[in-house]
Amino acid sequence: MTELNLWLHQLLHLLLPNSCLWCQLPVQQAKQQLCDYCIAALPGLSLANHQHNALLLPAVWRGLTPVKFDLLHSLSWYQLPWSHWIRQWKFQQDFACGELLCQQLAKACRLYTSSGGTKPDAVCFVPMSRERRKERGFNQAQQLAAVIADSWQIPLLDIFHSKSTQHQVGLTRQQRRANLRRQFRLQQREKLPPHLLLVDDVITTGATIDQLCRLLRKQQVLRIDVWTLAITPADMTAHHTLPHEQRVCHEPD
Template sequence: MGLVLDAVLEAILPTRCAGCDLPGGLLCDRCANALPRIEHAWACPRCGAPFGYLTCTECWTSEPAFEAGTCAGALGPPLSRAITLYKDSGERRLAPVLGDLLAASLQPWDGWPQAVVAVPASAEAVRRRGFDHTALIAAHVATRLGVPRLDALGCAGARDQRALGRLARAVNVADAFVARPGLVLPPRVLCVDDVMTTGSTLDAAAASLLAAGAERVRVGAIARAW
């Protein structure tokens, strides 16, 4: 039934590439090859900002709670379009595509994480989108890495980050996350998000995970924005 329905839907409304909108696959080869990937060897070892291999000014000025961070690519087309389609237009079939991208960028850390935790979405955002888009990505990454995904963090009610400036973002997320009661975390935890901008959200999530018993936290996101 599912297959027939899929075939009918595909005939009426063909799958279009998340990057260029041409009919075919979810992400065509041309767009997959054009993804603005971030080279680890040419990024800040602490937060993954692609401005050179030395620790960036941001990390010098205020040391993040996580010990290292990485992003699959810079937030530009076609990656930005794919993420928007996924989280705001409900194209959930992109979860494994985006999850694979993130998992591939995490390869240098193979064997390091013992659990994957997603940055939690607010109840309002989950209602608006109809699903928890980061949890779905985290689940896919956890499967790829062969470790469990733990539903470890909840939102303490931070406001939407999108309209806030840099300083306001940092203040807004400082107490944004709470660890679930009775949670037992392994020593090494990977925390993931969809987009990393200033890093303040992942920083706050990492701090909550450390406070909840994790010994070391690294972070990863699909895309890095500025």
């Protein structure tokens, strides 16, 4: 049955190929959301020469310091077309964009380990309040974490709880941190692995990640890696407020 499904999928692709989510031309391969030309042109954040750690980039650590984690890996700066796809997935329930982002994350997992990156013991994700989850229908950070867990065959841990709070959109750094204080709690009773990976979709000020890492450090987690789709450069957060595009697209961080 699996071989038959694969054959039917290939046949459907030949008859009605998907349109590339960037240039709108037909894609060359089944199950892909981008054509080969757009894949080659896709802007990214190359970290191979920086030990896979975006914290070594001045444009990152100037906007996040002090940090409570050890490594930050991201696919790109927060820029087009990534920002468009992330907004469409989160706020318009465009699951084709979500599938594209998950495909690119799975590819990044393969490149990371093949170039010497260390796999964590388990992966967890930024939680979403029950009200926000009901409003959106899914937690994008959880879906991204599931991709990593499947790619590396490591446990996916649902260890955080988030209570309902004010939206983070448009808040300053100080307002975000105050808003997040006591929002999260750790609901894991058993001892956590020494090396954890924490996943979110976008990092702007790092306020959300900071609060979650504090909880993990209290549970004697020795190493915390953070993975995300995109990072906002430090010069975009230097004045503690974000341009219109960031304000409308990114929350809760």
